[in-house]
Amino acid sequence: MPRSTIARIDLQALRDNFALAQKLAGSARAMAVVKADGYGHGIRQVALALAEMAPKYAVACLEEALAIRDAGLRQPVVLLQGVHEEGDLSGCLAHGFEPVLHSQAQLKWLECCGDRPDFWLKVNSGMNRLGFRPAELPDVMAAIDAMGARPRLLGFVTHFACADDPSSTRTAEQTECFVQGTAAWPELMRSVGNSAAHFLPGQPLFDWSRPGIMLYGGSPSVGKIGPELGLKPVMTLEAPLISTRIVKAGEAVGYGSAWVAEQDTPMGMVAIGYGDGYPRHAGTDTPAAVGGQRIRLIGRVSMDMLAVDLTNAPDARPGDRVELWGETVGVDEVATCAGTISYELMTGITARVPREYR
Numbered sequence: 001m002p003r004s005t006i007a008r009i010d011l012q013a014l015r016d017n018f019a020l021a022q023k024l025a026g027s028a029r030a031m032a033v034v035k036a037d038g039y040g041h042g043i044r045q046v047a048l049a050l051a052e053m054a055p056k057y058a059v060a061c062l063e064e065a066l067a068i069r070d071a072g073l074r075q076p077v078v079l080l081q082g083v084h085e086e087g088d089l090s091g092c093l094a095h096g097f098e099p100v101l102h103s104q105a106q107l108k109w110l111e112c113c114g115d116r117p118d119f120w121l122k123v124n125s126g127m128n129r130l131g132f133r134p135a136e137l138p139d140v141m142a143a144i145d146a147m148g149a150r151p152r153l154l155g156f157v158t159h160f161a162c163a164d165d166p167s168s169t170r171t172a173e174q175t176e177c178f179v180q181g182t183a184a185w186p187e188l189m190r191s192v193g194n195s196a197a198h199f200l201p202g203q204p205l206f207d208w209s210r211p212g213i214m215l216y217g218g219s220p221s222v223g224k225i226g227p228e229l230g231l232k233p234v235m236t237l238e239a240p241l242i243s244t245r246i247v248k249a250g251e252a253v254g255y256g257s258a259w260v261a262e263q264d265t266p267m268g269m270v271a272i273g274y275g276d277g278y279p280r281h282a283g284t285d286t287p288a289a290v291g292g293q294r295i296r297l298i299g300r301v302s303m304d305m306l307a308v309d310l311t312n313a314p315d316a317r318p319g320d321r322v323e324l325w326g327e328t329v330g331v332d333e334v335a336t337c338a339g340t341i342s343y344e345l346m347t348g349i350t351a352r353v354p355r356e357y358r
């Protein structure tokens with residue numbers, strides 16, 4: 001019998017979240033961002049589940065895009081980091097992948113490449129990770145014209161640094177910088193906007209938005225949890241209770257004896273730990289649930305197990321399923337307790353945890 005530690009994936013919730021993204025995108029079309037193995041949900045199953053709805057997918061790299069083709073899907077796939085070597089460009093053409101080129105080195109490869117794929121240009125409007133500054137664009141465009149690649153250029157992409165914070169003025173500044181910097185080429189398409197930008201009132205998303213985390217039910221906005229934004233949880237992380245006991249007042253639980261019972265306390269051990277990707281930084285009081293009843297973690301998370309306080313669920317027995325996050329406990333709540341974001345939790349679930357699809 002396999003251990004029943006499992007990530008249940010609700011593909012209908014995924015589709016509902018995509019429908020919300022497309023609705024919020026208004027006249028822009030939404031490309032489904034499925035990088036990092038579909039944010040830990042399984043790129044193949046996620047891409048297949050969205051096949052009827054998503055006009056385009058986006059991933060970080062070529063290997064991820066190939067997984068979409070392996071699933072038999074024919075939509076264009078945007079490579080958000082472009083390519084890592086010249087030879088990859090011909091692969092892009094063969095497979096219908098659209099690299100986002102962000103550097104002079106990538107432009108050189110494009111110049112040398114015989115058969116060029118459709119591509120995008122990354123504009124650095126203030127994130128300062130990747131891309132050409134607006135002031136560089138006239139020269140970049142001249143170089144593209146000179147190499148005869150202009151017919152393959154789809155448009156401009158930029159990425160926001162602070163869209164998760166509605167009170168920040170940076171998103172408006174970046175938008176203005178992007179609009180002005182690309183104004184000379186109105187015939188080309190524009191793509192801005194991660195999930196967070198979909199929730200900013202009045203934020204233009206131009207031709208293509210790029211929702212990622214919201215498809216999986218995670219909140220992209222600081223201080224909000226997914227359900228508050230109308231998002232449905234897609235992943236339910238579950239593990240069995242494998243032992244229960246009463247810890248007596250004064251006894252400690254787990255490594256470092258980090259938690260000491262103030263009174264006799266019913267507790268249980270759950271078969272999941274950081275070896276499964278559950279965050280070790282989630283300390284005492286991080287929520288979990290059993291039978292729909294909220295309980296809390298106590299002590300340190302081990303590699304293969306963690307301890308919970310069963311005071312709120314005195315009838316819980318070994319074999320019962322504990323929800324680490326899902327319907328009852330939001331993944332965003334656990335992320336906050338662990339000092340991180342839902343992105344890291346979802347993408348961090350390890351291969352030891354089977355994904356089960358519904």
Ligand SMILES: *Cc1c(COP(=O)(O)O)cnc(C)c1O
Pocket residue numbers: 033035080159193194195196210211212213214220
């Ligand atoms: C990952 C990524 C996205 C999606 O971001 P979310 O915050 O998950 O919606 C969009 N655009 C780019 C360039 C990305 O790298």
